[in-house]
Amino acid sequence: MNNRILISLLATMLLTVGCGSGEAIKIFDAAPPGAVTPPPSPETGGEEPDHVVTVPPVLNPDGSGGTVPPVTNPDGSGGANPPNPPPLDPAPPLTVPPVVVIPPSVGIPPIVADDSIAKAMISGDASGLDAKAKLTLLQQAQNIALDVRNFQTSTLSKILQKNGADLSQALTFSNSSISVSLQNSTSGMSFLSADNGNGMAALTQVGAGRGMAYGADVLGWMAGTSAQQQHLPLFTRAFTWLINGDPDLALPTSIKFTTAGYNANNVRALLTRLGSAGAEQKCDLPDVNNTCWQNADLLVFGGDTQDTAGLTAQVQKYLAAGKAVIYMAPNWIESSGGRKVASAMGMELGGYPGNYFQGATGLTISASRTSVDSLARADKMGTLIVTIQKLMDDKLDWDFKADASPTNPISQIHNELAALHGKGINLFQLPTMDLHKKLVLWADLWRPSIDKYGKMPPEQRATATDFLRAYASDSWVVFNRSKTSIAPLGYGDFMPKEAQNIAVSADWEDLDVTIAQGGGITAIGRAAIPGKTVTIQILDAAGGNLGLQSGYARSYGNPLSDGKKYAHPRRPISFNVPIAAAKDNVFVTPFGGPLYLNYNGMSGGSVVKLRVKGTAKYGHFDFTKNMSQTEIDAASAAIKSKTFGWQTNKFVGGEVHQTNAYALSVIGNTEPKDYVLNDLRARLFDSNHIANGYSNMPMAAAVSGLCADLSWTCDGAMHRAPGVQHFIGWIAACGWLCSGNPSDGFTGVASGWGWWHELGHNTVQRVHHIVPPGTAGCVVECDNNILSSASALRQYGLDNKLDWNGDRIDHKGLYQFIVDSRATGKTGEAQRLDMQNKLWNGGQNAMRAVHFQLGFLYTKYRRGMAVPTPDASLEYLTMLTKGDRLVSKDWTVANAAKYGMGRYTTNAITNHDLLYVLSSKIIGKDMRTYFAAYGLPLDQKSLDSIADLKLDIAPLTFYALAPGKGNQLATGTWLDIEAATPAYPF
Template sequence: MKNKMLFQMLAAMMLLAGCGGGDSLQVFDASKPGAVSPPPGPNAGGEEPGHVTTVPPTPELPPEVNPPVVAPPPVVAPPPVVAPPPVVAPPPVVAPPPVVAPPPVVAPPPVVVPPTVVDDRIAKAMISGDASALDAASKLTLLQQAQNIALEVRNFQVPTLSKILQKNGADLSQALTFSNSSISVSLQNSTSGMSFLSADSGNGMAALSQVGTGRAMVYGADVLSWMAGTTTQQQHLPLFTRAITWLISGDPDLALPATVKFSTAGYSANNVRALLTRLGSAGSEQICDLTDVNNTCWQNADLLVFGGSTKNTTDLTAQVQKYLAAGKSVIYMAPSWIESSSGRKVATAMGMELGGYPGNYFQGASGLSISASRTAADSLARADKMGTLIVTIQKLMDDKLDWDFKADASPTNPVSQVHNELAALHGKGINLFQLPTMDLHKKLVLWADLWRPSIDKYGKMPPEQRATASDFLRAYASDSWVVFNRSKTSTAPLGYGDFMPKEAQNIPVSADWEDIDVTIAQGSGITAIGRAAIPGKTVTVQILDAAGGNLGVQSGYARSYGNPLSDGKKYGRPRRPMSFNVPIAAAKDNVFVTPFGGPLYLNYSALSAGSVVKLRVKGAAKYGHFDFTKDMSQAEIDAASAAIKSKTFGWQTNKFVGGEVHQTNAYALSVIGNVEPKDYVLNNLRARLFDSNHIANGYSNMPMAPAVSGLCNELTWTCDGAMHRAPGVQHFVGWIAACGFLCSGNPSDGFAGLSAGWGWWHELGHNTVQRVHHIVPPGTAGCVVECDNNILSSASALRQYGMTGADVNGDRIDHKGLYQFIFDSRATGKTGEALRLEIQNKLWNGGQNSMRAMHFQLGFLYTKYRRGMALPTPDASLEYLTMLTKGDRLVSRDWTVANAAKYGMGRYTSNSITNHDLLYVLSSKIIGKDMRKYFAAYGLPLDQKSLDSVADLNLEIAPLTFYALAPGKGNQVATGTWLDIEASSPAYPF
């Protein structure tokens, strides 16, 4: 009884605290559906790492995590649904400990009612998304009004959930277990509903909402059918009963009506009837097609129950919203993990979302169950989205805030919560200011617009500095609460640190429409369009031809952008200066604006490589961008060069076949040095970074050397065409590394400008390495990641030396070390297989520089035997790597039993072959000699099928020789000498 009184007093206090002025509350109306488009990826926004999780007054619910989609099973054949194991009922509660209610939020200072004219201006801004007509006084008013909305939401959510989770002052068991045949349930945003049940991991299991006068419930599994029966998860029945009673009667302490009239869509009426009977109420089914927009029979029902088999109609979301607005009780029960488009529409109408494909199929136990020890206070703390936001808003109002954000970053957590919810809206193509709901978010975004012109301390606000605590938090919130798919925003007058200089705001933008053709390199991805968004200036985009794909636009492209809380830069740049992806549609003007500026990118999917997207753009600017995927005029080259030198825009970008470079203008200038930007782009980036890699990999965008073309014809290999297309666009970002100094991946990024050199060669190699580079004899460490990619790095260094005479990283190939392993193994006196095994264990467990020398020795042998050259040259040596990688792809994509012999695999019945055997058969074909002695000398075991296949070619067995180069002179191939090691082991000459 005492606990019940405590919760009642808490509810009363919260209601009193929320009685301040402000807009009428619409927070439980669901958002209208927008264009369906994937939400931004993990790097598009989200909680910054390293946040302290101590959050007054109550902990925040951890983010709900959808399972990774890793090769999901086909939808047409879902796995059998195994009922969750019976849950043993918890022991009777003999004297439950008192439940500690969440501490009440201290009410903010009284709101001073602003003049009517300010309210009118705010009301207009809430519709237009334009804060330019608001004055300085509106900043405080907006925060006060936002705080009042948050209080009202909290004062509804917390008491409502409190009453459902308890009965007669005692906690009800929340123990519940789903099977993997279920799906997660989350809220569209923190004001659209209540997170009713979340698994121990935070994965959402059920949610409730009040939309207008209607109430709604969603479960991620068909729990209603379990409760209608008597065998599955029966410990959940008391809690489910109170939730259903709240749904129908509005108060879990009331009794259900004697008769409940219900209708169903895509769900078993027998289950509903059986449940109501079990709960002591008679169920009266009203036969009605709830998906028919013209039906009127819905008015006769009290309860509407939808399932996954509901007919998927165009207006289903709006139809369900109509039912809720009329005060109906609506339920959705997910049948399994299988996708239900109609179920998503029903959930959207309720202000909720279902997880992505394949639901909870791969979810672990902690994401499928609630432990029996979960208390009401625990779940209230998880569900309370507003408590911490209310406190953070109070801190935003405090001009003399005294806080150390390095010691306690918790006030930034609710900032990120709103930031993530804005990101989700953008991902669906929804403009916040075109929604009838989410007034809380609108007011916070408008406040951020008003505060942004006051930000003048980027680089001067260390998180631990208490004197600038208010500046820090306000900048963090202003940076985070941004809407990009509107026409107006504000800017910070002094620029944005190393992301964008203040001078960028004065760059002129196009007043007329420009037609831009964007050639698509792959099915999906992101690509620069050669235009920039200038801070605060509206860009308008029209789609002339989408080429059948899905398109979006965004400013900036990077996976790492720093963290004001932990990167040691004293808040050196905006919290996340790149925009979210904003989906764009045909037959309309798509508006875009960013406070921060940045290069504009097309985000695309469902396209074919080689297709052309046609855009029409107005309000954008030209900057230092080079696009060598098409012809550039001299005027365009000169303009781009001048833009780089002017230092007025923050970024410089480059497009090549197979790669794009995005780097800050300052980093670009640091590597350009005294040369002309055009020369840097053409002769450094393109020629010595991308081209060298593509030559070594035999990609078709690079013209074949005459010797390569001739050999392809001789071997009847198909060496050009789509089969040898570069495998996609490799992006490089010169700004901030995601790991270390340079970090691999796509994009690869680093704290440096882009220039030909080991670091960027290495990173590009990671993403283009082929199986013939990856050599791992059985039982050895082998040449694996960080070794195989550097074969391509050394190839680039060798080609650069041949082109320019610049000798770098010649020490990364250790020919002497390779020879020493052979020499030392022979010195043991072993012969035959014993000798081969001795070399294998020495070399392939030894240094990587020695392992990689093998590929280049084979290249030198190609120049000797195939080309008839006395000494190798860089270009001729690389011809071997070109042929090798082409052969690798041909075996993968062109191989048949009938043509196997032309790849040296005549004895094979499939193209399944080990990497080192593939290297042997291809090398023999390319060099024109049977290379078996060399592979034995390199310690590589060969399969009998590969030996017999090459023997069938009737090639001469090559005698053993070794091309000796001095240590450190791996690029200076003309300085070496051939050693005859067929019958002896001469001393290494260097």
């Protein structure tokens, strides 16, 4: 009790810093997040052996899950998420916590008032605190948590019960509703949540004022007599608390009210039903200059509330003056004004499209719900209080593998800090959230003591104290400030200790950052060094919204379960921090890492101009612009120095991010610049881009000439690479290599089937995806491997010593299907259908041989070559994919014939028909007999369109290659199969 009194006195003395319960429950004026688009679906699909796809966890608005907060505009309004950002850490599963019992004393001295802590709470700089402050900060944080918990539970228990008996909490929303949750665990009370945890209503007290929000118009329901009437007793008690501060007091006989964007008749009817006379006061509440609000007791906002610039602050002024504030969401549709009202009350409304896709358990509170259940659900502090006690214990005895529950509240605070970063809010510039400030400052003080990365298995009781303190210190980080602390021995496999000594720029440096697509993430070519402040200015945002972060990965391991003895910080990748124009944006990370722009609202091909200071150069190659030899040599030297933890590469259509150790493992004895230029660029990205006909690759003379002959536009914006494929060599999200964007693996990135395959996922085109009706077809994991085989073929053409994966294309198998189909004695359509069912339900390696046989035929008939070569065969794929895009983007009825589609009135065509008409144009022969031989059905319009071109029908031939020698084209031989099927020569 003495400590409580001291804290209260300290809160009175330190006007700018709240240490007691009063400050802890106030909410802050957060910039409104705006409309949030649903997170895009991750790339999925099965893979090779040990290559399994998992979808990263996505957190829900109530704190049991959610997405990484979106990039916001400089003015605080909303933005959109880039593709597949790294997930936040899952919050603990919903369980009823035990009654909090503080363990016996561990010799903690009484709290001592410390002016240096007060200063640090404002500056966010813990460097002026001494070692004794570690314990003081934890004690103060624990007392705040106790006060918040006592207020929340005592208030809710009074509302949920009447005369000692539980009131019914049964309630059902429709899908035309939205979730309501708290901005953070101290900003209010989770009043009602659905059976699956989805927030339905919240309450708050801000100074003398109180607030209530529902995710549906429950006030309107209670004003009537038909909808959800079982909820009226509970609603009445919550409403009475809102007006009186005590649910047991009688409502005033008359209540003056005013509304904004809400039907006043509903309020009047409710008050009449509850026994009070409603006296409406006409007032424009969103107008920041109005004074009429002072005449009302109750302010009710709805979804039609006008969105004004100062609305959040205005509503907070109403609350501070003791007004009762209500927000009732009308439906799931975005209300920017309503969102600001909720924000003023310390609450968050769910993102687009609200509860539209929620299942029944996310819309319903079961009739069996008890007050004990709801109090447990609402309790955000109980487990945190216990965890803080464990953090104080220098001799903690715990097995975190057997019971990881003490880490759950650490993740809760971690996620709340992430939400602040996503809105561009610096925790230490807020007048509230003292609990979070004290925990972050404690983490700063403890971090220099971390010296056991890679030596703390979660089950090892001897290092339990170190484990828990490292876990908390790693989690409670603020990046959008100027000071932090570091672990002097480095960060395991993420960043070596030597990185701390890398010099950073003292003067401003201008950077041009190439933007490849509308939204995403891209390396800027500079690094943040652990503990050193980065300052960044936006010179030209190129019309988009920008954020900054250090590191990029979708998976960063889990010290609780990955078996690596806590190999590196639990989340060394920073949160995304929105940055604004016309100001110095500061950033600092304890962990260091490459710096990235997180962007949206852009145009592909634009250039963002930045001015930076406090950054370092490292092993980064950027071939989206010209690199000087000096820059190339410097990047190579940085890799070999082993002083920085990461190596990155930026190409047209792709980026590679890998640990420096993994980079060196694939570089081997070669020079780093040779690896980047001749392997990553030439054999990984260039090969894929040649096969896909992208405009960043110069066209072969034969391709350029054929484009001119066919009057095809084969360069320019239509043929830009469609997006950026990210590769991460560090930790795989699944298996050994895991697909998606980013694609990641437990290995360095280099040319080879695995990474060719992953790049193919992001660049596959419809002409690769062949699925005849009623067959399995060449779909995901087959179609992208056409590009893998193309890369393998080109690699052999570049260096015939590198014959990789020639066994993954089965020409002999394709030929055998033809032989077997002819052996049935069937003819015509019956024979084609038999071949269709054999080949397109068979092995994928044989299916993929079709595209390469067509490529060999291109070399024979268009190029006049006796023996196909890798480069000439790939020219066919280049032309095919260019034609695919032209049909999609350039096709008109007037020019349809030049794409072999003269009989078509629209560009709607099946994939296999498109393959036929384009192949006929490219090869210069009518390929109908081949498509029949391959079992592919053709539409009469495509047959007639090619017939109109008066092309000769190509005689049937087959280029035979030995099994396993799919890349060694010079070893093959042509077979005439027009009238017979000779024995396969290999």
